[in-house]
Amino acid sequence: MEIRPDIFLIIFGAALVTFLPRVLPLMLLSRISIPDWGMRWLSYVPIAVMAALVAQELFLDGGKFAALSTNVELIAALPAFWVAIRTRSLLGTVVVGIVALMLLRMLF
Numbered sequence: 001m002e003i004r005p006d007i008f009l010i011i012f013g014a015a016l017v018t019f020l021p022r023v024l025p026l027m028l029l030s031r032i033s034i035p036d037w038g039m040r041w042l043s044y045v046p047i048a049v050m051a052a053l054v055a056q057e058l059f060l061d062g063g064k065f066a067a068l069s070t071n072v073e074l075i076a077a078l079p080a081f082w083v084a085i086r087t088r089s090l091l092g093t094v095v096v097g098i099v100a101l102m103l104l105r106m107l108f
Helices: 005-029 036-043 045-059 072-087 090-107
Strands: none
Touching: 036 045, 045 072, 072 090
C-alpha cells in the first residue's frame, strides 16, 4: 500500500488541528489557579451550551421560528422536561422524549 505525501500531510494536519485545541487549554489551565468566581462561572458553561442546542432544535425550523401549533418536537419535549425535573434521570428523559416524539409523529 502506497502512502501519498499529500494525503499524509492532510491527515497529519487534521490530527494537529483536532489535538491542539484540546491539549493547549489543559496544559495552560493546569499551571494556573483559577479564582472561585471563575470556577463558578465555568460551571455554567455546559448548561448554557446544552440549552442553546436544545432551544435551537425546538424553536427553529430551517433557520426560522417554527409555528408553535405544529411543532411536535416542542410538544414532545414537555413530558421529557417533566421527567428530567422529577427524576433527574438521563435515561428516563431520553426514553420519554423518544417515545413522545414517536407517538406524536404517528398521530400528526
